[in-house]
Amino acid sequence: MPTSRNDDFDRSLRQLQQHAEGAVSAATLARLRQARRHATSGADAGASPWRRRGWWLATACSAVLAVTVAVQFNRTAPVLPPSVAADPATDLSDDALLFDESPELYLWLGSDAVAME
Known part of the structure; x- marks a missing residue:
């Protein structure tokens, strides 16, 4: 039988491993x-300070990370002034519809060309 x-x-x-053993x-x-048994015994009494x-x-x-994430999720959305907030009754401009169309x-955003830049 041929070998690769x-x-x-x-x-x-x-063979090298058997020779070394x-x-x-x-x-x-x-x-x-003995060192393996001591390391796997689970006794942490001799653990360093x-x-x-x-x-x-x-x-x-x-704990600090968990509190930070919880605070981030509990924040409410900022209230925009009426001049900035979008009015649903008005039609959207052509620029806003550009991304939808x-x-x-x-x-292009998901292509490899953008990821490589």
């Missing part, structure tokens, strides 16, 4: 297992 370059590369990396001493493997402060800092930043504008 990727298969040959995978096979050579597997065989070269590690039993004492080193025991220390690595900086690590404990990091969780509090992350929680505080999340030109789908090419939206196609």
Whole structure:
């Protein structure tokens, strides 16, 4: 069965890994297992003060962000003076209808040419 370059590369990396695993001493493997068990034990009693402060800092930043977003959503829309507010009884000018009547504008805005500029 023919092999591709990727298969040959995978096979050579597997052999290299097996060779490296065989070269590690039993004492080193025991220390690595012990370090892994200690890291995954979930005991944070020996965590550094900086690590404990990091969780509090992350929680505080999340709370500030949540409050900021809530304040932004609870704002009411600004009231425009009567001269600026649109009167629904009047007809819209041709300039205002230009965007509604030109789908090419939206196609151009969504094109890659605009994104690359």
